[in-house]
Amino acid sequence: MNTLTVGARTFELDKDGYLVDLNDWSVDVANALAAAESLALTPSHWEILELLRGFYAEFQLSPATRPLIKYTALKLGPEKGNSLHLNQLFKGTPAKLAAKLAGLPRPTNCL
Amino acid sequence: MSKSLLVISRQAPWSGPSAREALDIVLAGGAFDLPIGLLFMDDGVFQLAPHQDAKAVQQKDLGANLQALGLFGIDDVFACHHSLTARGLTHPVNAQPLSSEDISKLIDRYDQVITL
Amino acid sequence: MSTLHVVSHSPFTDSRLDSCLRICGSEDAILLCGDGAYGLRHPALQLKGVKVFVLAEDSQARNLPLPDWADSVDYPGFVQLSLDHDKVNTWL
Numbered sequence: 001m002n003t004l005t006v007g008a009r010t011f012e013l014d015k016d017g018y019l020v021d022l023n024d025w026s027v028d029v030a031n032a033l034a035a036a037e038s039l040a041l042t043p044s045h046w047e048i049l050e051l052l053r054g055f056y057a058e059f060q061l062s063p064a065t066r067p068l069i070k071y072t073a074l075k076l077g078p079e080k081g082n083s084l085h086l087n088q089l090f091k092g093t094p095a096k097l098a099a100k101l102a103g104l105p106r107p108t109n110c111l
Numbered sequence: 112m113s114k115s116l117l118v119i120s121r122q123a124p125w126s127g128p129s130a131r132e133a134l135d136i137v138l139a140g141g142a143f144d145l146p147i148g149l150l151f152m153d154d155g156v157f158q159l160a161p162h163q164d165a166k167a168v169q170q171k172d173l174g175a176n177l178q179a180l181g182l183f184g185i186d187d188v189f190a191c192h193h194s195l196t197a198r199g200l201t202h203p204v205n206a207q208p209l210s211s212e213d214i215s216k217l218i219d220r221y222d223q224v225i226t227l
Numbered sequence: 228m229s230t231l232h233v234v235s236h237s238p239f240t241d242s243r244l245d246s247c248l249r250i251c252g253s254e255d256a257i258l259l260c261g262d263g264a265y266g267l268r269h270p271a272l273q274l275k276g277v278k279v280f281v282l283a284e285d286s287q288a289r290n291l292p293l294p295d296w297a298d299s300v301d302y303p304g305f306v307q308l309s310l311d312h313d314k315v316n317t318w319l
Contacts, residue, residue, distance in 0.1 A: 059179035060172040064142035067182040074182075108135065119316075121246070129319075153246050193249060215252040219228035224316040 006032045018099070018106050025103025033101050037091070041101070045089055051075055052102040062107040065095040115146040117221035121153040124173050125165075130158055133227040134176055141183030148221060149180070150214065151206055152191035159190060159204045177205065189217065229254035231312040235261035238269040243318040248275050258300070258308060260285050267291045280308060 002013035006028050012020040017036070019025060030049060034041045041049075055063055055071055063071060065083070073081025080086075086094035095107045118137050122129035133149075140147040151159055158173060165172040180188055190206035191214060209217060218224055234257060238244035244266050247257060256278035259266045264285040266272050272279055279297040282305060286293065293299050300308060309315050 058175065059182075060175040061138075061179060063179070063182065064138075066142055066144065066184065067179065070182050070184075108138075152250075153242055191250075194246075211249045214250040215255075218230055218250065218314075218316065219252060221314075223314055224230065226316055226318050 004029065004032055004036070014106075016100075016106055019103050022103055022105070029103065030101050037097065037101075039091065039097075039101075045101070047076065047080070048072065048086065048089060048094075048098055049102040052098055052104060056102070056104050062099040062104040063095060064107050068095050068098070113145050114222040115148070115220070116140060117148045117150060117218060117224045119150045119152060119155075119224065119226040120158065121151070121155040121226065123154040123157045124163065125168050125170055126154070129227045130155065130173060131171075133225075134173065136225065136227075137180070137185055138176075138183050141180070141185045144184060147185055148187035148189065148217070149185060150189045150191065150209070150217065152194045152214070154194075154198075156190050156194045156198060156200055159195075159206055160200060161202060161204055174204070180205070189214075228252075228314075229256070229312045231255070231308050231315045232257045233315060233317040234259055234263040234266065236318070237262040237265040238272075239265060244269060245271065247318055248272065248277070251275065251277050253277075256280060256308065256312065258282065258305065259297075260305075264289055264291055267294060267297060272296075280304075 002015065002017060004011045004013055011024045011029060014020055031041060051072060069081055069083055069086060072086065090097040099107055118133050120130060120133035124130045137147055137149050158177065163174050188206045189209045192208040192210050195208060230252065232247045232251065232255060234244050234247055236243045244263065248271060251257065258280045260282040264281050267281060267286060268291065273294065273296045280300050281297055283299045283301050286299060
């Protein structure tokens with residue numbers, strides 16, 4: 001079984017490294033998940049992670065890439081809601097990686 | 112040019128996997144920018160009833176998912192007027208009501224149809 | 228544009244055939260198979276004036292006589308009907 005250890009606590013991950021229990025998510029967990037992906041989270045990352053959590057709260061699903069771009073453009077403007085910006089932040093796979101770091105399930109419509 | 116697809120969703124939201132599967136087809140198609148339409152008819156229109164509580168039956172919130180259709184590029188969302196009125200649904204969420212004749216024309220417009 | 232509607236549920240326990248008839252276009256046809264073959268005893272089907280086909284083995288198994296407003300097809304006939312229409316709508 002995949003696990004993630006943050007301080008004294010251990011969290012269960014699925015085979016792709018996503019949190020099994022979405023309630024386990026915290027800022028520390030996000031930082032640890034990012035570190036496991038060799039990524040240091042900056043304010044530009046956090047902005048997208050918060051946006052994603054908002055998306056999930058509203059629609060109860062993880063967006064594929066296109067809806068993620070569309071939603072980001074809608075909420076943060078086109079200079080951030082474009083594939084270049086999101087690809088740079090999340091190593092070319094924004095829908096999958098950002099969902100993972102935001103503590104959301106793997107996007108089901110993203111093959 | 113991709114073939115266009117009309118998905119007809121005609122099962123009630125919590126009766127089995129059909130409603131979820133129809134939505135998954137539509138969202139997957141939308142994510143790939145396929146020309147896709149979604150039509151609710153028969154008990155499928157119950158998916159459009161407001162203020163449902165998916166948690167009460169330990170299900171995912173289909174109604175919330177339906178709100179995301181626009182972001183997935185799905186703008187052609189319709190509901191059978193006959194099915195709506197037969198079930199006393201006067202305020203369906205985010206779907207354009209169509210008469211039986213208009214549904215017949217709608218099906219003609221698409222290259223393929225999947226009814227679930 | 229024409230659609231072949233494939234219906235495999237009995238109209239006496241299920242709304243599929245009634246809904247299909249409601250939205251059926253003038254160029255469309257209906258193929259009854261499985262318990263859908265009981266549609267041969269459904270008066271509304273005749274009234275609509277749409278082309279009706281039944282899968283021979285399913286009407287034979289149920290001892291359903293073929294009315295003069297319907298035609299019987301075998302599996303190659305089913306395939307040919309699928310090709311003759313622009314699309315197939317299977318009422319799953």
